Amino acid sequence: MEQIVTPEDIPADIREEYEELLLGSVDVLPEGELLHQLVRARTEDRPLRVKLGVDPTAPDIHLGHTVVLRKLAQFQKFGHTAVLIIGDYTSKVGDPSGRSKSRPRLSDDQITANASTYVEQAAKVLDMDRAELTYNGNWLAPLRMDEVLTLSATVTVARMLERDDFSRRYLANEPISMLEFMYPLLQGYDSVAVRADVELGGTDQKFNLLMGRPIMEAYGLVPQSILTVPLLVGTDGEQKMSKSYGNYIGVCDPPEEMFGKVMSIPDVLMVDYWSLLTGAAKREVDEVEHRLQEGAYHPAEAKRDLAEKLVTLYYSAEAARDARAHFDRVFKEKDKPAEIPETALPAEAVVEGRVWLPRLLTSTGLASSNGEARRLIEQGGVRVDDVTVQDAKAEMAPEALRGVVVQVGKRKFLRIR
RNA sequence: GGGGGGGUGCCCGAGUGGCCAAAGGGAGCAGACUGUAAAUCUGUCGGCGCAGCCUACGGAGGUUCAAAUCCUCCCCCCCCCA
Structure with missing residues (x-):
């Protein structure tokens, strides 16, 4: 990190906070900015407004979504304000991030239904009582055409085409609609609307997150800093976890199914899952990795422990133990389950x-x-x-x-x- | 506005008159094996009480004994030029 403020000037607890926030993150930009913000937050006694925008595109949330939610919860833990934006409006536009083709646009009914379950399920990770919950339709829907034009004047087409997924699609002769070009602008406008200090997202959101900065500046605000977290690879071990790829583990999957799905991830994914999903400290993760490498920890056993940890997190220790017993009974001993529908x-x-x-x-x-x-x-x-x-x-x-x-x-x- | 190239099963993609329910790959499902719903190998992968039949290759018509393949019109996508 860049030392604009010398380390000695920074209280140890803020440095610790910073280190912990960096854990499991990929990009923290601009460099050193977040540390400054943490210091400023302390001196001005004003918690940071940490924004996370989610589009309710799927009716259920899965473990992949929880990676960034955990990061947001971590900010909460340090006393900052979690600003959760439900992209009821942007989901009608469809985020082109990481897509090779346009997303299907969702209907209002689907969006409303998805949004309500999202919030309910996010509460399993986030302290919703202390979070600010808003819907971006509140400010996006009433925008007038001239305001939209003002917004779109802040970004050039060349800048848009720099973006990886757009340029790839452009070169591959695949369609890109103007609608999709609007998406990053709207997301940036969200940052203006909630006056975000920090915005979180997956690594595939880097472009969108960065786009918020010039837009905020154009609206006379201090640009946000951004923090990205890795995308969780799905149970197939290949693609990012996503409902549409069918490689997901839902936070509402019943304990037995959650357990079984965790058991179906490739071995190489275990350590990632451990560090990104369980909230375990770095030391614990390192130890697991080390013991696996040495052969002191049997992979099948490690995976069982991982599955049990995750089920405990979303249900309870008893449910997790039962799920483990069920798994061993049905798959190891090839016996019938204790309870049959x-x-x-x-x-x-x-x-x-x-x-x-x-x-x-x-x-x-x-x-x-x-x-x-x-x-x-x-x-x-x-x-x-x-x-x-x-x-x-x-x-x-x-x-x-x-x-x-x-x-x-x-x-x-x-x-x- | 002009010229060119395309639309194939869940996805990618071959096929340009019969041998096509459509190669190949991926996903999925089943079996074997194992350390697990890992990995690997094998099989399967539109519907129907199924050695047969029905529905399918963007849509609608047509030519033919026979069409994913040929013709006509329509819809959609991409590129180049303006």
Whole structure:
């Protein structure tokens, strides 16, 4: 960091605060600025206004979202003000960040629904009682055309095209709409509206975050500093965690599913998850990494511990222990789970007094079509009371199904009532 | 406004009259193995009670015994020039 103020002038506790805020962050720009702000906040006795804008594009939030929320919560912990902006308006524009194509625009209903669950779920990480919660539609919706024009005059097209995802798409002959160009401007305007001192975001937000600075200046404000956090890689180990890639772990996933999904991440991701998601201190993370490298800590065991930690964070220690027991039982010992969901035999499964197995699977939701059900059976993926069925033509009498457990693959179980 | 290039299954992408429910890859699903729903290997991957049939290659018509492939019109995207 640049030493504009000499380290000796800075109280030790602020230096500590700064160090902790740097932990798990990627870019902190402009260099040294945040430290100044922390000092200024202290001397002027004015907490920093730390902005996080989120677009409610998905109905549920996942662990990837919690990385930046944790960082915001950390600022809160140090007495600063968390300003959480729900991008009800910007989500109608669609953030082009990291995208190779335009996002679909969402409807108002979807946005409202998503926003309310977002806030509810963010509360699992953030202290919402002490946070400022706003919606950017409050100030973006009433903007007049001349105000929009004033705003768009602050940025040049060349500057826009410097941006990685835009230039890539431009070179690849892929469409970029003017609408998408507007997005960074609107996000910058949010910073003006809430008079942000610091804005947080994922590394893919760097451009948008930086864009806020000249815009704030143009509106006569002190430009914000920015802090980015890494993007969490999803369970596939390849792409960033995202609902649309289907590689996410939702904070509202039931404990067993959360546990199982954590177990499905590639081994190499374990340490990242540990440091970004559990709130563990650096020393603990280093130790885990070290012991794994030495072979003193079995990877499967480490992953179980990680999964248990995460479930504890979002549920409870008991729920986490149960989830672990469930996992070991079902996947390690290949036994049936302690609790199996039950369902009545659907009426449409019975034809002429007989139940054809594929139809049973389809009607109970264990398979999406009879064709898929057939395939599952032919591949040996279907068990009825622990007996693998391989005849796709199998039929049984409805009475014979009472209390029977149908298993599809390794993790779908259903008891017929 | 003019000229050119494109739109294929969940995604990427091959296919330019029959051998095409459509190569190849990815994702997904199943099986084997294992240290786990890791990794690896194998299989599968539109629907239908399925050795057969139905629906599908931007949309609508047409030519043909036969169309993703040819023709007409329409919609959408990209590039170049203005």
